[in-house]
Amino acid sequence: MQNTLSEQVRFIPDNQLINEVITLQEASELLSCNDSTLRKQVLNGKFKDGEYRKAKG
Secondary structure: OOOOHHHHHOOOHHHHHHHOOOOHHHHHHHHOOOHHHHHHHHHOOOOOOOOOOOOOO
């Protein structure tokens, strides 16, 4: 069974996505998926609070 993208995020070494601010496009490259896939998962509640944030300005 394949892990969902939100599960894959939790296993990125050294919590890179938590300790760094990266764009949706950069995250999609790290996870080998389309940025639209990540966007849909965010909108559908697949990520917990604190696993993503909307960029300011």
